[in-house]
Amino acid sequence: MPKSNFLDNPDIISVFSNRCNGNMSLSYGDTKDSLDNRKRFLKRLGIDYKDLVCAKQIHSNRVEYIKESDRGRGAVSSEDAIDDTDGLISGRSNLALAIFTADCLPVFLYDAKTPAIGMIHAGWRSSKEQISAKAVESMQQRFGTRLGDLYVYFGPCIRNCCNQVGEEFKQYFGDDLINRDNRYYLDLASVNKKQLLDAGLKENNLLDSGFCTFCGNEEFFSYRREEESSGRMISVIMLK
Ligand SMILES: [Zn+2]
Numbered sequence: 001m002p003k004s005n006f007l008d009n010p011d012i013i014s015v016f017s018n019r020c021n022g023n024m025s026l027s028y029g030d031t032k033d034s035l036d037n038r039k040r041f042l043k044r045l046g047i048d049y050k051d052l053v054c055a056k057q058i059h060s061n062r063v064e065y066i067k068e069s070d071r072g073r074g075a076v077s078s079e080d081a082i083d084d085t086d087g088l089i090s091g092r093s094n095l096a097l098a099i100f101t102a103d104c105l106p107v108f109l110y111d112a113k114t115p116a117i118g119m120i121h122a123g124w125r126s127s128k129e130q131i132s133a134k135a136v137e138s139m140q141q142r143f144g145t146r147l148g149d150l151y152v153y154f155g156p157c158i159r160n161c162c163n164q165v166g167e168e169f170k171q172y173f174g175d176d177l178i179n180r181d182n183r184y185y186l187d188l189a190s191v192n193k194k195q196l197l198d199a200g201l202k203e204n205n206l207l208d209s210g211f212c213t214f215c216g217n218e219e220f221f222s223y224r225r226e227e228e229s230s231g232r233m234i235s236v237i238m239l240k
Contacts, residue, residue, distance in 0.1 A: 011115065013096070014108045016155040016209075016235040017041050018219050023231030025100045026078045029221075030231065035076065038234065047096050047238065050075050054098045055085040057121050061129035063087030063138040071095060086126050087135045089118040091143055096238040102221035103163075103213050105188040106155035106235035107132055111139060113149035117237045122157075122192050124165070128172045133195040147200040155235050156211035156220050160187035163214070163224075 022037035023029045039049045053066050054074025064085040074081025082088065088097040089109070097119040099106055105127070109118035118135050120126075139145040160178050165186045169177055176194065178185040189208055197203060213220040223230045 009110070009112075011112075011240055012110055012117065013045050013047070013236065013238045013240065014110070014153060015045060016106060017233045019217075019221055019231070019233070020219075021233075023221075024234035025232035026074075028100075028102075028232055029229060041234065042096070042236070045236070047236070051094070052096050052098050052236070053082065053088060053090075054078070054100070055082040055088060055121075057086050057099065058084045059121075059123050059125035060084060060086050061126055061131040061134045063089060063118070063120075063131070063135050065138070065142055066090040066092070066095065066097060068092055068095065074098075086121040087118060087131055087138070088120075089116065089135065089138055089142060091116040091239075093239045096236050098234050098236050100232035100234055101155070101157065101213075102223040102226070102230045102232050103158040105157035105192060106233075107135070107192060108153040108155065108235065108237050109135060109139065110151045110153075110237070111143060111145040111149050112151060114143045114145060115239055116143040116145060117239055119235060119237045122188060124169070124172075124186060124188065127188055127191045127195075130195055132192040133199045136196065136199040136201065148202060150201055151205045152196055152201060152207070154189050154192070154206075154208040156209055156213050156216065156233070157188050158214045158222065158224055159189065159210075159212035160185045161212055161215055163188065
Protein backbone atom coordinates (compact mmCIF):
# COMPACT_ATOMS: atom_id res chain seq x y z
CA MET A 1 0.00 0.00 0.00
CA PRO A 2 1.32 3.46 -0.83
CA LYS A 3 0.50 4.71 2.63
CA SER A 4 2.77 2.30 4.41
CA ASN A 5 5.40 2.90 1.76
CA PHE A 6 5.41 6.61 2.45
CA LEU A 7 4.03 8.27 5.55
CA ASP A 8 4.40 5.36 7.91
CA ASN A 9 7.67 4.19 6.43
CA PRO A 10 10.27 3.51 9.13
CA ASP A 11 13.09 4.36 6.72
CA ILE A 12 12.20 8.03 6.25
CA ILE A 13 10.91 11.04 8.13
CA SER A 14 8.39 13.10 6.16
CA VAL A 15 6.44 15.76 7.97
CA PHE A 16 4.94 19.24 7.68
CA SER A 17 4.33 21.70 10.50
CA ASN A 18 1.04 23.40 11.35
CA ARG A 19 0.23 26.95 12.45
CA CYS A 20 0.41 25.84 16.09
CA ASN A 21 4.10 25.03 15.63
CA GLY A 22 4.73 28.70 14.77
CA ASN A 23 6.50 30.49 11.96
CA MET A 24 9.40 28.43 10.57
CA SER A 25 10.78 31.00 8.13
CA LEU A 26 13.85 33.12 8.87
CA SER A 27 12.88 35.58 6.11
CA TYR A 28 9.08 36.02 6.12
CA GLY A 29 6.46 36.93 8.69
CA ASP A 30 7.41 37.51 12.32
CA THR A 31 10.77 35.76 12.50
CA LYS A 32 11.81 36.45 16.09
CA ASP A 33 10.84 32.98 17.35
CA SER A 34 11.47 31.06 14.14
CA LEU A 35 14.71 29.39 15.19
CA ASP A 36 13.20 28.29 18.50
CA ASN A 37 10.13 27.01 16.64
CA ARG A 38 12.30 24.99 14.29
CA LYS A 39 14.39 23.67 17.17
CA ARG A 40 11.34 22.51 19.09
CA PHE A 41 9.57 20.99 16.08
CA LEU A 42 12.61 19.14 14.75
CA LYS A 43 13.85 17.90 18.10
CA ARG A 44 10.75 15.74 18.49
CA LEU A 45 11.64 14.11 15.19
CA GLY A 46 15.22 13.50 16.25
CA ILE A 47 16.57 16.11 13.82
CA ASP A 48 19.16 18.68 14.87
CA TYR A 49 17.89 22.05 13.61
CA LYS A 50 21.46 23.01 12.71
CA ASP A 51 21.61 20.13 10.17
CA LEU A 52 18.68 21.29 8.04
CA VAL A 53 19.24 22.14 4.37
CA CYS A 54 17.08 25.02 3.11
CA ALA A 55 16.93 27.02 -0.12
CA LYS A 56 16.45 30.61 -1.17
CA GLN A 57 13.11 29.88 -2.84
CA ILE A 58 12.37 31.96 -5.92
CA HIS A 59 9.33 30.24 -7.55
CA SER A 60 11.51 28.65 -10.23
CA ASN A 61 11.79 25.12 -11.56
CA ARG A 62 15.38 24.71 -10.39
CA VAL A 63 16.18 21.45 -8.64
CA GLU A 64 19.48 21.14 -6.81
CA TYR A 65 21.40 18.01 -5.83
CA ILE A 66 22.30 18.20 -2.13
CA LYS A 67 25.60 16.82 -0.88
CA GLU A 68 27.01 16.18 2.57
CA SER A 69 28.96 19.45 2.33
CA ASP A 70 25.63 21.32 2.09
CA ARG A 71 24.59 20.15 5.57
CA GLY A 72 23.34 23.09 7.63
CA ARG A 73 22.94 25.52 4.75
CA GLY A 74 20.09 27.89 5.58
CA ALA A 75 19.61 26.21 8.96
CA VAL A 76 20.59 29.11 11.19
CA SER A 77 20.65 31.98 8.71
CA SER A 78 18.92 32.38 5.35
CA GLU A 79 22.13 33.97 4.03
CA ASP A 80 23.89 30.70 3.28
CA ALA A 81 20.82 28.76 2.08
CA ILE A 82 21.10 26.99 -1.29
CA ASP A 83 20.89 29.73 -3.93
CA ASP A 84 17.78 30.28 -6.05
CA THR A 85 16.23 26.85 -5.86
CA ASP A 86 12.76 25.39 -5.33
CA GLY A 87 13.63 21.70 -5.36
CA LEU A 88 16.17 19.72 -3.35
CA ILE A 89 17.15 16.09 -4.00
CA SER A 90 19.56 13.88 -2.08
CA GLY A 91 20.65 10.33 -1.47
CA ARG A 92 22.34 11.02 1.88
CA SER A 93 21.10 9.53 5.13
CA ASN A 94 20.39 11.82 8.07
CA LEU A 95 20.33 14.88 5.87
CA ALA A 96 17.02 16.71 6.26
CA LEU A 97 15.72 18.67 3.26
CA ALA A 98 13.34 21.52 4.03
CA ILE A 99 11.08 23.89 2.15
CA PHE A 100 8.77 26.61 3.48
CA THR A 101 5.25 27.32 2.33
CA ALA A 102 2.05 29.25 2.99
CA ASP A 103 -0.36 28.28 0.15
CA CYS A 104 2.23 26.80 -2.24
CA LEU A 105 2.26 23.01 -2.57
CA PRO A 106 4.96 21.00 -0.77
CA VAL A 107 5.79 17.88 -2.78
CA PHE A 108 7.63 15.05 -1.01
CA LEU A 109 9.41 12.47 -3.20
CA TYR A 110 10.80 9.16 -2.07
CA ASP A 111 12.63 6.58 -4.17
CA ALA A 112 12.38 3.53 -1.92
CA LYS A 113 14.85 1.43 -3.86
CA THR A 114 17.93 3.65 -4.28
CA PRO A 115 17.07 5.14 -1.72
CA ALA A 116 16.77 8.86 -2.46
CA ILE A 117 14.50 11.76 -1.58
CA GLY A 118 13.27 15.07 -2.91
CA MET A 119 11.47 18.11 -1.46
CA ILE A 120 9.74 20.56 -3.78
CA HIS A 121 8.19 24.01 -3.36
CA ALA A 122 5.49 24.22 -6.04
CA GLY A 123 3.66 27.52 -6.30
CA TRP A 124 1.89 28.49 -9.50
CA ARG A 125 5.01 29.80 -11.21
CA SER A 126 7.06 26.69 -10.45
CA SER A 127 4.10 24.50 -11.43
CA LYS A 128 3.80 26.36 -14.72
CA GLU A 129 7.51 25.61 -15.24
CA GLN A 130 6.87 21.90 -14.55
CA ILE A 131 8.94 21.64 -11.38
CA SER A 132 7.47 18.27 -10.35
CA ALA A 133 8.33 16.71 -13.70
CA LYS A 134 11.76 18.33 -13.51
CA ALA A 135 12.36 16.84 -10.06
CA VAL A 136 11.51 13.33 -11.27
CA GLU A 137 13.85 13.80 -14.21
CA SER A 138 16.62 15.00 -11.89
CA MET A 139 16.17 11.96 -9.65
CA GLN A 140 16.28 9.66 -12.66
CA GLN A 141 19.47 11.27 -13.93
CA ARG A 142 21.20 11.50 -10.57
CA PHE A 143 20.11 8.27 -8.88
CA GLY A 144 18.74 6.13 -11.69
CA THR A 145 15.36 6.30 -9.94
CA ARG A 146 12.80 3.94 -11.45
CA LEU A 147 9.22 5.21 -11.50
CA GLY A 148 7.82 2.04 -9.97
CA ASP A 149 9.92 2.72 -6.86
CA LEU A 150 8.94 6.38 -6.57
CA TYR A 151 6.39 7.57 -3.98
CA VAL A 152 4.99 11.07 -3.78
CA TYR A 153 3.09 12.93 -1.08
CA PHE A 154 1.31 16.29 -1.31
CA GLY A 155 1.18 18.45 1.82
CA PRO A 156 -1.26 21.29 2.53
CA CYS A 157 -1.71 24.04 -0.08
CA ILE A 158 -4.40 26.41 -1.30
CA ARG A 159 -6.89 24.19 -3.16
CA ASN A 160 -9.31 24.70 -5.98
CA CYS A 161 -12.05 25.54 -3.44
CA CYS A 162 -10.25 28.81 -2.70
CA ASN A 163 -7.51 29.49 -5.23
CA GLN A 164 -9.27 31.99 -7.43
CA VAL A 165 -7.02 33.41 -10.12
CA GLY A 166 -7.26 35.87 -12.99
CA GLU A 167 -8.29 34.94 -16.51
CA GLU A 168 -4.67 35.44 -17.66
CA PHE A 169 -3.88 32.08 -16.02
CA LYS A 170 -5.66 30.47 -18.98
CA GLN A 171 -2.55 31.06 -21.09
CA TYR A 172 -0.41 29.21 -18.52
CA PHE A 173 -2.64 26.33 -17.54
CA GLY A 174 -5.14 26.00 -20.38
CA ASP A 175 -7.87 23.45 -19.73
CA ASP A 176 -6.44 22.67 -16.29
CA LEU A 177 -7.92 25.93 -15.08
CA ILE A 178 -11.31 25.38 -13.45
CA ASN A 179 -14.21 27.62 -14.43
CA ARG A 180 -16.88 27.96 -11.72
CA ASP A 181 -19.62 30.55 -12.03
CA ASN A 182 -17.45 32.52 -14.45
CA ARG A 183 -14.57 32.63 -12.01
CA TYR A 184 -11.27 30.85 -12.56
CA TYR A 185 -9.65 28.55 -10.03
CA LEU A 186 -6.25 26.86 -10.11
CA ASP A 187 -5.78 23.44 -8.53
CA LEU A 188 -2.05 23.21 -7.78
CA ALA A 189 -2.34 19.62 -6.61
CA SER A 190 -4.02 18.37 -9.77
CA VAL A 191 -1.61 20.30 -12.02
CA ASN A 192 1.36 18.69 -10.29
CA LYS A 193 -0.34 15.31 -10.16
CA LYS A 194 -0.82 15.43 -13.91
CA GLN A 195 2.86 16.29 -14.44
CA LEU A 196 3.95 13.41 -12.25
CA LEU A 197 1.65 10.88 -13.91
CA ASP A 198 2.77 12.09 -17.34
CA ALA A 199 6.36 11.56 -16.16
CA GLY A 200 5.41 7.95 -15.36
CA LEU A 201 4.57 7.98 -11.64
CA LYS A 202 2.13 5.22 -10.69
CA GLU A 203 -1.15 6.71 -9.49
CA ASN A 204 -1.25 4.31 -6.53
CA ASN A 205 2.09 5.70 -5.39
CA LEU A 206 0.69 9.21 -4.95
CA LEU A 207 -0.87 10.26 -1.69
CA ASP A 208 -2.46 13.70 -1.18
CA SER A 209 -3.11 15.16 2.28
CA GLY A 210 -6.00 17.10 0.74
CA PHE A 211 -5.65 20.01 3.18
CA CYS A 212 -6.49 23.52 2.02
CA THR A 213 -4.44 26.26 3.69
CA PHE A 214 -7.00 28.98 2.92
CA CYS A 215 -10.19 27.42 4.26
CA GLY A 216 -8.11 25.55 6.84
CA ASN A 217 -6.52 28.81 7.96
CA GLU A 218 -7.02 28.04 11.65
CA GLU A 219 -4.65 25.15 11.22
CA PHE A 220 -2.34 26.43 8.49
CA PHE A 221 -0.66 29.65 7.40
CA SER A 222 -2.13 31.16 4.24
CA TYR A 223 -0.36 33.94 2.41
CA ARG A 224 -3.51 34.71 0.41
CA ARG A 225 -5.42 35.28 3.62
CA GLU A 226 -2.77 36.87 5.81
CA GLU A 227 -0.55 38.58 3.24
CA GLU A 228 2.79 39.98 4.45
CA SER A 229 2.24 38.99 8.07
CA SER A 230 1.86 35.33 7.17
CA GLY A 231 4.26 32.85 8.73
CA ARG A 232 5.54 29.81 6.85
CA MET A 233 5.15 26.11 7.56
CA ILE A 234 8.08 23.80 7.15
CA SER A 235 8.01 20.56 5.15
CA VAL A 236 10.85 18.16 5.86
CA ILE A 237 11.97 14.89 4.37
CA MET A 238 14.94 12.81 5.53
CA LEU A 239 16.34 9.35 4.88
CA LYS A 240 17.06 7.69 8.20
ZN1 LIG B 1 -10.17 25.91 0.46
